[in-house]
Amino acid sequence: MNPIVEFKNVSKTFYTKNGPFQALNQINLAIQEGDIFGIIGLSGAGKSTLVRCINYLEVPTEGEVRIAGRDLGKMNQKELRRQRQEIGMIFQNFNLLMQRNVLDNICFPLEIAGVKKADARKRAEELLEIVGLSDKAKSYPSQLSGGQKQRVAIARALATNPKILLCDEATSALDPTTTKAILALLKEINQKFKITIVIITHEMAVVEEICNQVAIVDAGKLVETGSATDVFSKPQTEIAKQLVYKEEANQLEVGGKRYVRVVFDGNSSFEPAIADMILNCRVRVNIMGADMKNIDGKAYGQMILQMPDEDVKAQQAIHYLEERNIIVEEVTAHGNTGTH
Numbered sequence: 077m078n079p080i081v082e083f084k085n086v087s088k089t090f091y092t093k094n095g096p097f098q099a100l101n102q103i104n105l106a107i108q109e110g111d112i113f114g115i116i117g118l119s120g121a122g123k124s125t126l127v128r129c130i131n132y133l134e135v136p137t138e139g140e141v142r143i144a145g146r147d148l149g150k151m152n153q154k155e156l157r158r159q160r161q162e163i164g165m166i167f168q169n170f171n172l173l174m175q176r177n178v179l180d181n182i183c184f185p186l187e188i189a190g191v192k193k194a195d196a197r198k199r200a201e202e203l204l205e206i207v208g209l210s211d212k213a214k215s216y217p218s219q220l221s222g223g224q225k226q227r228v229a230i231a232r233a234l235a236t237n238p239k240i241l242l243c244d245e246a247t248s249a250l251d252p253t254t255t256k257a258i259l260a261l262l263k264e265i266n267q268k269f270k271i272t273i274v275i276i277t278h279e280m281a282v283v284e285e286i287c288n289q290v291a292i293v294d295a296g297k298l299v300e301t302g303s304a305t306d307v308f309s310k311p312q313t314e315i316a317k318q319l320v321y322k323e324e325a326n327q328l329e330v331g332g333k334r335y336v337r338v339v340f341d342g343n344s345s346f347e348p349a350i351a352d353m354i355l356n357c358r359v360r361v362n363i364m365g366a367d368m369k370n371i372d373g374k375a376y377g378q379m380i381l382q383m384p385d386e387d388v389k390a391q392q393a394i395h396y397l398e399e400r401n402i403i404v405e406e407v408t409a410h411g412n413t414g415t416h
């Protein structure tokens with residue numbers, strides 16, 4: 077079966093007054109139907125440009141973008157318009173029409189698609205129920221909280237029954253509790269309506285919470301892609317490590333004592349492993365920092381432990397962890413490591 081979104085050698089160059097700027101460089105990517113696909117990267121990496129190529133808001137300068145096997149570059153304007161109705165999009169700043177009430181905001185794309193007013197209204201009411209805002213139909217965006225505005229934007233994006241929903245930093249302007257609620261709604265939409273979701277974010281918590289697949293973009297290139305579990309447990313590139321492991325844990329000042337980084341890759345749970353090591357090896361360790369994640373009920377991430385000064389004890393403890401398939405790396409200086 078064709079992937080629902082496929083990029084084949086996609087590049088995008090912007091021609092600016094300072095000369096050409098290549099925002100995307102030979103991207104190859106496949107998103108399968110039903111995925112919640114996270115695109116992560118530092119600011120300016122090219123995430124928005126990549127996602128805007130999915131609905132041809134940005135037209136690649138090279139390569140092909142295929143939706144369900146059909147090349148967008150070969151479509152005429154009418155076909156492209158129809159195709160775009162199958163791709164909804166939500167944004168960080170919601171992009172609602174401030175002078176229209178909630179119901180009319182949701183009806184807007186339906187009006188453009190030529191749906192009869194009464195039918196549009198009915199569909200908008202259904203959507204309001206799905207996003208949990210039936211009581212706000214007559215409110216104006218200015219009367220809503222950020223989370224409620226994003227719910228309206230989601231309802232509007234779903235109005236034309238899209239197969240794909242693109243989310244460009246959709247939770248970046250929201251507090252953590254509201255973010256969780258919006259992510260739960262997105263997951264529900266993914267599962268109930270089988271809508272493929274593509275999420276751009278700089279927040280790892282968002283990816284951990286709902287994405288099953290991840291792509292990491294750096295300076296216009298796709299540097300890593302795979303299941304969220306794989307990318308989080310074994311980030312390969314420097315940029316992926318930087319994104320996955322928080323900076324504090326990476327830049328530990330060592331200052332003479334012996335430290336190790338213990339990496340959990342989903343094969344063990346943290347509590348028993350460390351507790352058993354302390355009991356069995358009779359060592360004292362200090363946990364200097366931890367950046368642990370729980371993905372699909374398994375422990376991923378890293379922890380920096382200060383080991384006992386006596387070499388034998390420290391070696392014993394390290395050996396104990398390694399025997400349990402836990403990766404232990406010695407932290408030599410400023411976060412540099414040597415794997416045991």
Ligand SMILES: Nc1ncnc2c1ncn2[C@@H]1O[C@H](COP(=O)(O)OP(=O)(O)OP(=O)(O)O)[C@@H](O)[C@H]1O
Binds near residue numbers: 119125
């Ligand atoms: N229309 C444009 N004209 C010129 N340069 C552009 C244009 N759109 C984007 N760029 C440049 O392309 C690069 C990638 O931008 P893009 O918005 O895709 O990055 P991003 O990863 O989404 O970053 P952010 O998280 O900061 O939005 C940036 O350097 C940006 O300045």
